Amino acid sequence: MNFGIAIHGGAGTILRSSMTTEKEKLYTDALRSALQSGYSVLEKGGSALDAVETAVRSLEDCPLFNAGKGAVFNNAGAHEMDASIMSGKDLSAGAVSLIKHVKNPVSLARAVMEKSEHVFLCGYGAEDFAKQMNLEFADDEYFRDEFRYQQWLKAKEADSTFLDHNIQSEVRSPKSEVNANDKKFGTVGAVALDKDGNLAAATSTGGMTNKKFGRVGDSPIIGAGTYANNNTCAISCTGHGELFIRSVVAYDISAMMEYKNLSLREACDEVVMKKLVKIKGEGGLIAIDKHGNIELPFNSEGMYRAMKSSGGEEKVEIYK
Numbered sequence: 521m522n523f524g525i526a527i528h529g530g531a532g533t534i535l536r537s538s539m540t541t542e543k544e545k546l547y548t549d550a551l552r553s554a555l556q557s558g559y560s561v562l563e564k565g566g567s568a569l570d571a572v573e574t575a576v577r578s579l580e581d582c583p584l585f586n587a588g589k590g591a592v593f594n595n596a597g598a599h600e601m602d603a604s605i606m607s608g609k610d611l612s613a614g615a616v617s618l619i620k621h622v623k624n625p626v627s628l629a630r631a632v633m634e635k636s637e638h639v640f641l642c643g644y645g646a647e648d649f650a651k652q653m654n655l656e657f658a659d660d661e662y663f664r665d666e667f668r669y670q671q672w673l674k675a676k677e678a679d680s681t682f683l684d685h686n687i688q689s690e691v692r693s694p695k696s697e698v699n700a701n702d703k704k705f706g707t708v709g710a711v712a713l714d715k716d717g718n719l720a721a722a723t724s725t726g727g728m729t730n731k732k733f734g735r736v737g738d739s740p741i742i743g744a745g746t747y748a749n750n751n752t753c754a755i756s757c758t759g760h761g762e763l764f765i766r767s768v769v770a771y772d773i774s775a776m777m778e779y780k781n782l783s784l785r786e787a788c789d790e791v792v793m794k795k796l797v798k799i800k801g802e803g804g805l806i807a808i809d810k811h812g813n814i815e816l817p818f819n820s821e822g823m824y825r826a827m828k829s830s831g832g833e834e835k836v837e838i839y840k
């Protein structure tokens with residue numbers, strides 16, 4: 521039985537010209553280490569669910585990505601994080617939104633899936649549940665990253681909300697202290713197929729810089745940012761959340777495979793390169809089907825991504 525895993529660390533305006541060799545190495549090392557942590561789980565016969573949770577936790581713990589440690593700042597100067605996880609075996613799912621102090625939001629989403637009678641918890645309720653589950657908490661300082669903080673000051677000054685991907689294109693300030701060479705991107709996610717033929721997907725994010733009013737993106741929304749179904753595929757998205765919600769991206773790909781018999785590649789192409797492009801929905805996704813085929817499509821300049829399959833293929837890539 522084939523098995524495999526794919527991960528992402530966000531899509532957006534990621535240009536080779538704005539990256540140094542050292543920075544590039546930091547990203548590829550972090551991606552490779554998260555990929556390997558998830559792949560090891562699968563190799564030992566572990567579940568796809570354990571593999572995606574393990575890989576996403578590794579990315580959440582890395583300050584380079586916009587999830588867990590290093591999450592972006594909201595309008596009030598706080599970190600409000602969203603995460604979700606889904607099992608393709610029985611379509612069970614868990615999601616959390618607007619949570620502030622849980623160290624690994626993806627593990628809270630998993631606890632919601634497995635230990636509550638609900639699918640989606642948010643805000644203080646989700647945090648109360650995390651306490652009951654004895655999950656690890658961290659203070660504001662743990663999540664803080666200086667670059668994210670500078671991004672937020674710029675966004676506030678311009679009274680704008682933006683994806684951490686696209687600071688330059690959306691906030692033009694002559695006084696910008698945010699150096700293009702220091703640009704950081706990144707919602708994170710993972711999808712996997714295990715040796716038993718089970719699929720799983722997980723996504724985790726800090727959302728958009730300077731977001732207001734309890735804004736929630738696609739990442740914690742089952743069917744939009746995350747979806748898994750053993751009959752079709754597992755998907756984790758990254759990009760402009762509002763457009764991904766309106767396009768029900770992750771489920772749309774699964775539905776086209778289920779009802780129109782499209783291949784994973786055809787379905788991904790239809791959604792990422794046609795439907796999303798039509799409504800200016802910038803971003804991408806990672807996908808794996810029940811046979812272990814992996815697709816990593818994006819319509820932005822780049823996407824931090826990596827994949828490894830039992831067939832021996834391994835990739836860690838950033839640019840187009």
Ligand code: ASP
Pocket residue numbers: 530531586683684706707725726727728736737738739757758759760761762
């Ligand atoms: N999709 C995420 C959101 O809109 C952002 C991202 O992918 O970086 O919250």
